[in-house]
Amino acid sequence: MNTLEATYIFSISFLVIATLINGAIHLQSKINAYTRTALESEIDSHKPDGEKIFKPENFIREISLFEQDKDPAEKGET
Numbered sequence: 862m863n864t865l866e867a868t869y870i871f872s873i874s875f876l877v878i879a880t881l882i883n884g885a886i887h888l889q890s891k892i893n894a895y896t897r898t899a900l901e902s903e904i905d906s907h908k909p910d911g912e913k914i915f916k917p918e919n920f921i922r923e924i925s926l927f928e929q930d931k932d933p934a935e936k937g938e939t
């Protein structure tokens with residue numbers, strides 16, 4: 862009887878370990894796919910005809926327009 866119970870415990874332990882390893886492999890696969898697409902888009906953006914996703918000049922222009930709406934005299938008031 863002890864051998865049968867030990868077999869059940871071993872099989873459940875093995876199933877839990879296999880499930881954790883499978884989940885880790887799927888997570889690593891998703892991370893690799895995301896990293897690969899991010900790197901490919903970054904490499905493509907540096908080609909002469911490539912489109913950049915982040916355009917700092919547009920970001921700076923938007924922030925400078927937003928900052929113009931603020932009055933420096935009202936900085937201390939809340």
